[in-house]
Amino acid sequence: MGAVTYPNASVIDYIGAHFIPVKLNVVDRPEVKTYFYTDWTPTIIVQNEAGRAGRRSEGYLGPRELVAELSIARVKIALNDRDYAKALGLADESLELTKGDGLREPEAYYWRAVADYRASGDGKKLSDGWDVVIAKFPQSDWAKRADI
Amino acid sequence: MMTGQINWRTTQAEALGESQGTGRLVLVDIYSPT
Numbered sequence: 001m002g003a004v005t006y007p008n009a010s011v012i013d014y015i016g017a018h019f020i021p022v023k024l025n026v027v028d029r030p031e032v033k034t035y036f037y038t039d040w041t042p043t044i045i046v047q048n049e050a051g052r053a054g055r056r057s058e059g060y061l062g063p064r065e066l067v068a069e070l071s072i073a074r075v076k077i078a079l080n081d082r083d084y085a086k087a088l089g090l091a092d093e094s095l096e097l098t099k100g101d102g103l104r105e106p107e108a109y110y111w112r113a114v115a116d117y118r119a120s121g122d123g124k125k126l127s128d129g130w131d132v133v134i135a136k137f138p139q140s141d142w143a144k145r146a147d148i
Numbered sequence: 149m150m151t152g153q154i155n156w157r158t159t160q161a162e163a164l165g166e167s168q169g170t171g172r173l174v175l176v177d178i179y180s181p182t
Contacts, residue, residue, distance in 0.1 A: 002179070006154055012152070012153060015154055016154065018172055019172055019175040020170070020173070020174050021155070021163070022158065022162065022174065023156040023157075023179060024176065026180050032178055036178055042179045045176040046176070049164065049173070051160070073173070
């Protein structure tokens with residue numbers, strides 16, 4: 001991540017705009033593995049300002065994948081913090097930032113539907129949004145989760 | 149805005165403290181140097 005992903009201009013800009021980043025070296029500070037309950041690196045955890053973790057990713061991510069991952073993290077934390085209008089706005093942004101990411105684009109559509117439902121209280125927005133997940137990404141795990 | 153490089157903090161407490169009231173989330177990167 002340090003050689004390719006973090007020097008990337010899009011990554012620098014995205015992290016600089018939306019995150020306070022902290023880097024913890026498990027060789028110098030082995031207690032970090034215990035504290036964050038992980039035995040593998042790289043591990044990325046996104047927390048709200050109360051320190052509550054809303055998203056975790058383990059394993060290498062390239063620049064596009066990291067930005068996509070972080071865009072979903074922002075949506076999830078806004079949902080968990082019950083700031084639904086914010087979550088919906090971030091979810092729209094996430095659709096753009098995950099485009100072409102086979103793993104994350106279907107998930108972004110899934111959570112966009114959830115945010116739309118939470119923000120409006122209209123259950124049809126959830127079912128309509130999940131229908132889009134099923135239609136656009138029928139082989140994805142998120143289509144199966146939406147197919148209830 | 150291009151910052152040139154990521155301004156990494158070195159402790160979680162520092163990052164959490166800075167995030168207060170900013171609307172920015174804390175990104176924790178746990179790594180081992182290669």
